[in-house]
Amino acid sequence: MKFGKLLAGAVLALGVGGAAYADGHEKTKVGFVYVGPVGDGGWTYEHDQGRLAVEAEFGDKVETVFVENVAEGPDSERVMTQMALDGADLIFTTSFGYMDPTNNVAAKFPDVKFEHATGYKRLHPNVSTYSARFYEGRAIQGHIAGNMTKSNIIGYIGSFPIPEVIRGINSAYIHAAKVNPDVEFKVIWVYTWFDPAKEADAAKVLIEQGADVVLQHTDSTAPQAAAQEAGNVVTFGQASDMGQYAPFPRVSSIIDDWAPYYIERTRAVMEGTWEQKDTWDGIGPGMVGIGEISDAVPADVKAEALALKTALADGSYHAFTGPLNKQDGSPFLAEGETADDGTLAGMNFYVEGIEGEIPQ
């Protein structure tokens, strides 16, 4: 698989190279590196929507290129290098595993601006990081899930055990347990962002083991299809609305809206005002959207969920508010205390109540 992706990446990069232009630099060239195909219906799809929004905003003044299915690791470094050599002014690298490659390539091309999604390393002045507070959306999902489950077993398909995913699990659990103290989380790690067959298998296993709500932190719609097949299982769209599975099994969704950020950063490059920064926006600024809550959710639960959304958006409520303990029982947050961004960014523990261990 790696080999296939490698070659796909390499050849696509060559294709991009072949299409390189030599007409000076009147256009701003923006590159995008994707971990999955643009048609995944989830994560990469939304990034590509952001790319299209940049094109729509600036028209002829901008040229965008993208390479999809780029494996995390050395392959991505080659793809980024090729993009930079081809004259890209700004490159968005849109997966956590591109963190070190992005910084490595940025060191070699100080005049090219790099934007790395969901990472935390900014080793060079030309590297910015950006991410969305998906955990705010997870809080709403947890609230709905805790109310909807009848078996009290909620399945969770994890991709990789990184802080971003663990944050989501914790946030969903906290809010599910708040409305339903008997709720139990079953987490399966699939070690991939995109593999529909494996995601479907994981969803089926969770359903066979009694889960009647399945949350996913992977990119394809395969778990939605598995839930639809099972008939009585609730799911949530991940990264994209996945509205084709509404109103049931998909009862709501987290939608990543990258377009405003991509437009803003492209404009900054055009105007020469680009500066390194770390962006982490949530529901309030609109980077995280909540897809329509369908009628399969009881009206009172829906109203509560929307109230929660409002509170998260205006900052009157934080998804990680004490009192909370860590899984081992040691105190995490005192009564009324909220988690700071540093703690959230490096979160590597479950909160009290979740069973199982995080792979280290």
Add this chain to the structure above:
Amino acid sequence: MDLSAINPILLIAAMIAAATPILLAAIGELVVERAGVLNLGVEGMMITGAVCGFIIAVNTGSPALGFIAAAVGGAVLSLLFAFLTQVALANQVASGLALTLFGLGLSALMGQSYVGIKPPRTEATPLGALADIPVIGPIVFGHDLLVYLGLAIVAGTWATLTFTRAGLVLRAVGENHDAAHALGYKVKRIRTAAIMFGGACAGLGGAYISLVRVPQWTEGMTAGVGWIALALVVFASWKPWRVLLGAYLFGGITQLQLNLQGAGVAIPVEYLAMSPYIVTIIVLVILSADKSRAPGSLGRTFHASS
């Protein structure tokens, strides 16, 4: 830990279903390699089969027609490889890789308007009372036709290669194409037929993913199964029954590790996640201690003048 959450009957049934795409692709590739051709385009043919099968099944409402279309689609794509390697005498490795890339791109193009559509349901084979037998019923008799077809293809391939004249000729072409040519066998024609058989099997395997296992169409949805099938053929020392064993081991342990994770077994997840690969390789390497070797002409270009 709660092992009682795992239902062994459902687990074994799921294992058989999970193994089927790999099995189909691998048995097809086995025939191709026994004919002396190394086709690295399995992934491309699978994904093309997946999208062809999906499109036809959705438009006709018949999964059976979908599977036929998948086999045809895979075989037609493999003809491209046959043309490149048998007529144009291109390098097989490069042509195979090109086929994979081409297949991935072509399928993405063909499937654009089929994202998010639900295919018609593939029903279990109506075996009547057999499926109602406790335990054995759901495990052995509760599957769709493709599962049995996969087994039949393995048995048929084994019987053909071992007992028939056609199998002997195919193996002769794969072991030493010059000798086979000298005996008057049509090396290119036989190889082209084998390549098409491999393409059809890979297409079926791909359609099994898009029509049964997931079931939906997503770009790149085979996600590397073709490469696993390729590796399986080598580790199975080009023997049909070992391919079956390897595919079931791989599919089975993949399912088992997901189940164990769900049940909260205290084995580090990393070990569980790598276990399908490790166990399959270890078992097949031990089995291949009998000095099995690759077909003599594997990957070599044949021209009648040489």
